[in-house]
Amino acid sequence: MAKAKSIYVCTECGAQNPKWQGQCPGCGQWNTLVESVAEPAATGRFATLAASAGKMQKLGEIDPREAPRQPTGIEELDRVLGGGIVPGMVVLIGGDPGIGKSTLLLQALAQLQPRQSTLYVSGEESTEQVALRARRLQLDCGDLPLLPEISLEKILATLREVRPAVAVIDSIQTLYSEALQSAPGSVAQVRECAAQLTRHAKSTGTSVILVGHVTKDGALAGPRVLEHIVDTVLYFEGDTHSSFRLVRAIKNRFGAVNELGVFAMTDKGLRGVSNPSALFLSQHAQPVPGACVLVTQEGTRPLLVEIQALVDMAHSPSPRRLSVGLEQNRLAMLLAVLHRHAGIVCSDQDVFINAVGGVKIAEPAADLSVCLAIVSSLRSKPLPPKLVVFGEVGLAGEIRPAPRGQERLREAAKLGFEIALIPTANAPRQPIPGIEVRAVDRIEQALDALREFS
Structure with a gap:
């Protein structure tokens, strides 16, 4: 069996190089080249996009409509999102392990589920682990649909069949596409999976929330282009040994940036702090x-x-x-x-x-x-x-x-x-x-x- 050919991909700009070097020739950043498997040339993967391409219009002829927002039921999270979730919105939320990303999103889906169709895709935890967390937090989410899956194609098929209003993907680093040979979490896989999910969200109106891992420096793991693809980027801040958590928006196409949500971690999950100055x-x-x-x-x-x-x-x-x-x-x-x-x-x-x-x-x-x-x-x-x-x-x-x-x-x-x-x-x-x-x-x-x- 032939050995897979390796290439080196820049995590900042996505440029590919046949061998490792300290500085990326594409963007000039240092120590950003990571080894990946060379992918074969794709044929026909994006052929269907040409048929659905939009027609050219004049800007003055377009009638813009204010996108309706769906509150999550968690006031501090709505503040960071700009008032709530917008249909077709793609949110990327990152933070240190154990800081409360999955807990916050499970609480939000429990609030949304009686009013909107939802879906929780768990790629890191089993269904029993998610159920134990919901029981520990005393959440009323017995009817919440849960899908333990890491295959992108199967997740997209489920999204097309169920057509939820809000879908949570936990996490983007665990997904893989069968069209690529590299392992889950690689630069190519993360970029491809995020692009496909974003394309699905824009075409169907499903709001997608992606959970992302962070590096030891606190930046989101994977290619930098991941933050450019999505509409909103949220960061969890705060010491894991402290009971307080800060959620900051560093990018938001539907609201103000640098908004701050303040939470307190309790035995029943994250609770918003009404007077954060204290x-x-x-x-x-x-x-x-x-x-x-x-x-x-x-x-x-x-x-x-x-x-x-x-x-x-x-x-x-x-x-x-x-x-x-x-x-x-x-x-x-x-x-x-x-x-x-x-x-x-x-x-x-x-x-x-x-x-x-x-x-x-x-x-x-x-x-x-x-x-x-x-x-x-x-x-x-x-x-x-x-x-x-x-x-x-x-x-x-x-x-x-x-x-x-x-x-x-x-x-x-x-x-x-x-x-x-x-x-x-x-x-x-x-x-x-x-x-x-x-x-x-x-x-x-x-x-x-x-x-x-x-």
Whole structure:
């Protein structure tokens, strides 16, 4: 029997190479080539698509219709999806093993099943395992159709026969197509199975939810093109040892990106958290140095997060700069701005920054709160207990505005905060009841305002 020929496929762009090399010639990325089985040339697999190809139309002649949304019954999941599930929508959800992906989707199908036809395709667990999970979670889903199958052709045949409104595929890495020779989970199999399921969803209106594995770096396993094929990409975040889970949308063709859903893992599954700001604020018996409350914006939701800083004398020639939940390179930039424009010297100090609760903050509006937390820790002087801060710090020392400043201030006032230190451009035209706003233009003015507050 002839030995199967191997090729090397790039996980980023899908380019094929006859031999391994460190850099992909197609996209220039390093260490992205993985070994795969060379597939024979396909004939006629996509021939039926030509007959169903759409006719050319002018954009002005098309009458767009708002797609109806079907709520899942889980408020936090609906928020991340943009309001619910759209017919023909393809969702890819990824996360670490055991973080709660299958649990959340089983809960969602249990809520949808009385109102919509559903199908749960399990490629990793047996029917007994899924039934035990449903019993443990005390879900009323006795009529939920369950298909234990990993063959793509058999799954597509079942979807055409049953025509469910919502189908969950758990997971895409376990499926294989008989048209390909490579093993399940390979680049070719994942790409082919995802493309076929997406094509079926668009042609029939069935909403398909795919569960994806992640690599040790936290990125979705398989080719990068997988994220481009689907309509929505959701990521589970949070420590598996903690009871809280965060679901973030990083791509959504039917809603806002960077929406955040907050869940608490209980003995009866994942439950939405109505006031997520309470998770990210530490409860101190008395004010402590190095703690500053930030009003961040996650999608359309303002969240209050406590930023903690610890500045300590360095015990090595190279002081450490460590940031958890915030960008580490930005920390080095902020330390340089503090040194140049405010005279705050940390060159002989170790600086550690942490966002409480395991949340990851990517927006630059956290700059001002990081700077104030560092100064508070360095001087061993607590900030005012009812103070909230937001604003971007530029290299020239200026404080730049953050988007949706009014919503941030209203959220802070609702939670009982009394003082806000914000950029001048975000100052409200009308006073907001319950909160005193202090607007600043530069980092020096922000530090002077702290002396006045104390």
